[in-house]
Amino acid sequence: MTKKGKEILYRRVFVWSWALRVFHWSFALSCAVLLLTGIYIHYPPITTKWAEFKPQYLMATLRYYHFAAAYVFMAAVAVRLYLLFFGNRYERFTDFLPINRRNLRSLWQSLKFYLYLTDDHEWRMGHTVLAGTIYFLLFLAAIVMSLTGLYMLYPDVSWISKMGVALFGSVQMARFIHYILHWCFIFFVIVHLYIAIWNDFKAPEAIISGAFSGSKFMPADVKED
Amino acid sequence: MSRIPSLRIGGLSRRDFLKICTIATATMGLPVEMVEKVAAAVKSSERPPVIWLHFMECTGCTESLLRSSHPPLARLILELISLEYHETLMAGAGAQAEEALKAALKKYEGRYICVVEGGISTKDGGIYCQIGGRTALEIMREVGEKAGAVIAIGTCASFGGVQAAAPNPTGAVGVSQVIHRPVINIPGCPPNPYNFLSTVLYILTFGHPPELDELSRPKFAYGRRIHDHCERRPHFDEGRFVESFGDPAHQKGYCLYKVGCKGPVTYSNCSVVRFCDVGAWPVGSGHPCMGCTEPNFWDRMSPFYEHLPKIYIPAGGGIRAEAEKVGKVAVGAAAAVVAAHAAAGVIKKAVKSVSGQKSSEE
Numbered sequence: 001m002t003k004k005g006k007e008i009l010y011r012r013v014f015v016w017s018w019a020l021r022v023f024h025w026s027f028a029l030s031c032a033v034l035l036l037t038g039i040y041i042h043y044p045p046i047t048t049k050w051a052e053f054k055p056q057y058l059m060a061t062l063r064y065y066h067f068a069a070a071y072v073f074m075a076a077v078a079v080r081l082y083l084l085f086f087g088n089r090y091e092r093f094t095d096f097l098p099i100n101r102r103n104l105r106s107l108w109q110s111l112k113f114y115l116y117l118t119d120d121h122e123w124r125m126g127h128t129v130l131a132g133t134i135y136f137l138l139f140l141a142a143i144v145m146s147l148t149g150l151y152m153l154y155p156d157v158s159w160i161s162k163m164g165v166a167l168f169g170s171v172q173m174a175r176f177i178h179y180i181l182h183w184c185f186i187f188f189v190i191v192h193l194y195i196a197i198w199n200d201f202k203a204p205e206a207i208i209s210g211a212f213s214g215s216k217f218m219p220a221d222v223k224e225d
Numbered sequence: 226m227s228r229i230p231s232l233r234i235g236g237l238s239r240r241d242f243l244k245i246c247t248i249a250t251a252t253m254g255l256p257v258e259m260v261e262k263v264a265a266a267v268k269s270s271e272r273p274p275v276i277w278l279h280f281m282e283c284t285g286c287t288e289s290l291l292r293s294s295h296p297p298l299a300r301l302i303l304e305l306i307s308l309e310y311h312e313t314l315m316a317g318a319g320a321q322a323e324e325a326l327k328a329a330l331k332k333y334e335g336r337y338i339c340v341v342e343g344g345i346s347t348k349d350g351g352i353y354c355q356i357g358g359r360t361a362l363e364i365m366r367e368v369g370e371k372a373g374a375v376i377a378i379g380t381c382a383s384f385g386g387v388q389a390a391a392p393n394p395t396g397a398v399g400v401s402q403v404i405h406r407p408v409i410n411i412p413g414c415p416p417n418p419y420n421f422l423s424t425v426l427y428i429l430t431f432g433h434p435p436e437l438d439e440l441s442r443p444k445f446a447y448g449r450r451i452h453d454h455c456e457r458r459p460h461f462d463e464g465r466f467v468e469s470f471g472d473p474a475h476q477k478g479y480c481l482y483k484v485g486c487k488g489p490v491t492y493s494n495c496s497v498v499r500f501c502d503v504g505a506w507p508v509g510s511g512h513p514c515m516g517c518t519e520p521n522f523w524d525r526m527s528p529f530y531e532h533l534p535k536i537y538i539p540a541g542g543g544i545r546a547e548a549e550k551v552g553k554v555a556v557g558a559a560a561a562v563v564a565a566h567a568a569a570g571v572i573k574k575a576v577k578s579v580s581g582q583k584s585s586e587e
Contacts (some may be wrong), residue, residue, distance in 0.1 A: 042532070043549075044464055044483070046474065058464035062486035114566075116573050155492070156448065165439040171490035172516060172525045176533050176548070186568070187559045194563045 009220040010204070015090050015125050016214040022085055024211055027076040027142075031185055033069035037062045038182055067153065074146045080139060090125055096132020103129045112200075114195075121203040123222040131195070134188070141184050148174040148181075237300050242267075245301050245422070251499055251562070252423040253435065254445040257368045258318035266430040267305060274337040276329055276368055277311040281354050281397055282343030282360040286379040287313050289415035292501065298418055305425060309337065312323055312356075323357045331372060338425070339372035341365065341400045344381040344388050348396025362403060369404035374428065376409045377401065380422055383442075390523035401441060409434055410441045414517035419498050421448040440520060442492070451514055452488040454496040457481065475511060485530040487516030 016024075040062050083091040090096075098107050110130035112118045122128060127135065151164035151174045168174040200208050210216045248259070248263045279287075291299040291314075308314065310322070311330035317325055329337065343361075346353040351362030369375050377383045377400040388397040403410040411420050424443050427435045435443040452458065458465070460480040467475040467484050480486070488496075491514055499506045508514055523567035525534055533548050 044466060046464070046466055046468065056463055060462035116569055139491060152490070155450065161439050170519045170521070170525060171492075172487065172519060172522075173533075175490055176525070179533055180536075180552070184553055186552075186556050190556065190559050190563060194567070198567070201570075 010217040012215050013125060013218055013219045014215050015088075016210065017083075017088055017091065019079060020091050021211065023076050023079040023083065026072050027080070029069060029074040030069040030076060031189070034063055034181065035185060035189075036072060037069070037083055041066060042179060050183065059167065070146075070149055070153075073142070077139070077142045077146060078222065084139075090127070093136065096127040097131055097132060097136060098129050106130075107133070112224040123205075123218050125218070134191075138188050141181050145178060145181055145185075152178065162171040185220075233457030237304065241302065245298055246426075248498075249419060249423045249426050252419045252445060252494065259430075263426055263430050267301075267426065272305065272307040273373075273425075274309050274329065274333040275311075275340055276307040276309050276326065276333075276337050276372070277340045278342065278364065278368060279312045280341065280345050280365070280382070281355075281395070282379065282381045282386065285340070286342045286415045287311075289500075290418045290421065292418075293417055298422065298502070299582045302418070302422055302425070305422075305429070306338070309333065319357075326368075330368065334371050336373045337371075338428075339368050339375045341369075341375065341377050341382040342379055344385045344397035344399060345403050346388075346395040346397050347403065348394070351396075364374035365400065365403055369400070369406065373444055374409070374434065375400060375404065375406060376421070376424065378411045378490055379416055380412040380414045380522065383412040383440075384520040384522075386414070387523050389521065407434075408441055409437065409443065411446070411495065412440075412442060412518040412521075413495075414515075416518070417446070417493075417495065417498050417500060420494070434490070438492070442518070446494050446498075447492045447518060449492065449494065450489065451493055451496050451508070454494075455508055456496065457508060469513075478511075481508060481511070481513040484513050485524050485528065485532060486513035487519075487522075487529075488514040491516040491519055493518040503559060 038215065041059070044059060083095045086092075088099070093098075096103065098104050106122060106124060107129040109118075109120075109122045110128040113120070113122060114130070126132070147163065150160050151168060152171055154160045155164060155171055164171065164174060167178060196208055197204070206214045207216060241262070243264060244268065247257070247260050250260045250263050252258075255263075277287075290302060297564070303453070310326045312322065315322060315325065338367065343354075344367050345351065345361045346363060351360035354361040356364060380386045380399050381388070381397075385393075385397045385402075386399075388395055389399075400409075401410070406423060409424060413420070420443065423446065424435060427443070427445075435445055438444050438447055440447075452461070455461075457478065457480045461482055465474065465477075465479040467479050467481050469475070470484065482489070486508065488508060495514070496505045499509070513530065515529050516522045519526065526536065531547075536548050536551050545552045
């Protein structure tokens with residue numbers, strides 16, 4: 001951490017590949033469209049009653065945007081799935097899931113940092129393990145969202161209906177799961193935005209601009225572990 | 226009472242006969258040229274013996290099939306098949322009836338069609354449904370294994386139905402759960418008689434069962450979504466919805482989505498074939514679809530006037546909370562936690578700077 005009157009040298013490190021950044025922003029934008037249109041589709045307020053004489057196609061249009069965004073969303077999920085295994089070292093699941101001693105230490109460290117129990121910021125190139133674990137859970141939720149969504153949209157396609165009946169039993173159950181999980185995404189958006197801004201205050205890593213440029217800043221004397 | 230004997234006699238006019246064959250052929254999704262073939266199959270084939278079993282059910286399926294106000298369809302079905310055992314329709318009772326079943330099983334072994342109406346209790350050895358001292362489970366296994374084909378008519382026989390709804394005290398299940406052979410499911414509460422007739426006619430005409438979907442339902446009847454063939458669909462696409470029963474939107478015939486219509490998740494041909502030969506069906510009459518052709522619809526489609534099932538929360542003696550409320554509370558809690566976290570950071574910083582000032586003063 002910087003202290004008043006003391007100069008620290010930072011070096012710029014490249015972390016996030018263009019593929020990951022494309023994933024991040026297409027996922028974020030499609031989520032925004034999906035959440036807004038999805039909330040309307042779930043509970044449409046009457047808006048066109050006053051203009052029955054004039055076609056509005058409001059539900060049809062918003063459903064169309066929902067499905068279009070869903071394809072972007074699924075493509076983004078596919079890109080992330082690829083990067084989990086074949087991305088650079090910070091994008092692979094081995095870097096940010098609590099599966100080894102190094103990562104478990106990071107998980108504990110971030111928990112203490114977030115609970116204000118310590119002021120020692122953990123300098124990590126990639127995701128912290130706490131963040132990475134949550135991202136991974138959201139990634140699993142995104143897969144379930146994709147499968148339930150596909151089942152609701154194309155129940156007549158043979159493999160989709162086989163998958164749907166095997167996993168969810170009926171379209172109504174798929175719809176129920178689709179609805180319940182959408183709260184996870186709202187929840188995530190709130191926490192993710194807050195944590196990103198909070199971290200930007202706490203440590204000069206430039207993580208927000210890093211989501212565009214792919215680079216972070218680290219004190220020059222910190223070594224990668 | 227005077228009408229009942231007339232159900233038994235044939236005497237169907239040629240016009241009625243061809244009309245029903247045409248509707249049934251159209252239901253199967255076959256072209257009009259096939260009507261003759263279907264009609265020929267009806268006339269020439271030997272009447273297949275049918276053993277019709279009743280288990281845990283309300284006899285609504287039989288009632289809707291016979292519906293004496295429009296007898297020709299029931300007449301054709303009864304003409305088409307040779308009903309060897311049917312507890313509601315047969316004259317015999319008690320020991321006589323049991324004899325008839327035994328005799329039919331022996332005489333037509335491996336050839337008869339077994340039609341089942343009603344769910345089957347499996348808990349405690351199936352003692353909750355017994356006929357003539359034998360459990361439904363026992364009867365079903367015996368009659369089902371020796372049958373040429375098994376058709377489950379109605380949601381109870383297909384998926385367990387109302388008695389299989391939570392907590393399912395009798396362990397009720399559908400037919401396909403208790404016998405080890407393919408079953409054709411014709412769900413619905415009650416199912417459309419044309420779906421049953423068309424299935425039987427299909428087997429008679431082609432000699433094999435129709436194509437089935439993942440839930441063993443004939444695709445010609447259950448392959449399409451009610452929502453996609455609904456007359457109120459334009460109102461849905463427009464965003465015009467009924468808010469409550471009897472409101473101006475309801476009077477204008479707007480979409481019933483917001484009062485719990487399960488049409489978007491229900492597969493059946495109700496909106497096309499319709500009921501009672503008068504073009505009536507629930508959504509047409511202003512009532513939302515209840516999703517009765519889907520598995521476990523009593524649990525998953527209820528509350529019937531709401532969009533989604535409630536979430537079961539085990540704490541507090543089993544609260545059934547609305548899915549929306551649970552989500553809103555969770556997100557509200559998240560927002561509160563975020564705010565508290567931010568406040569804690571600000572307070573900590575303030576405390577630190579105050580104590581820092583103190584220490585520097587010292």
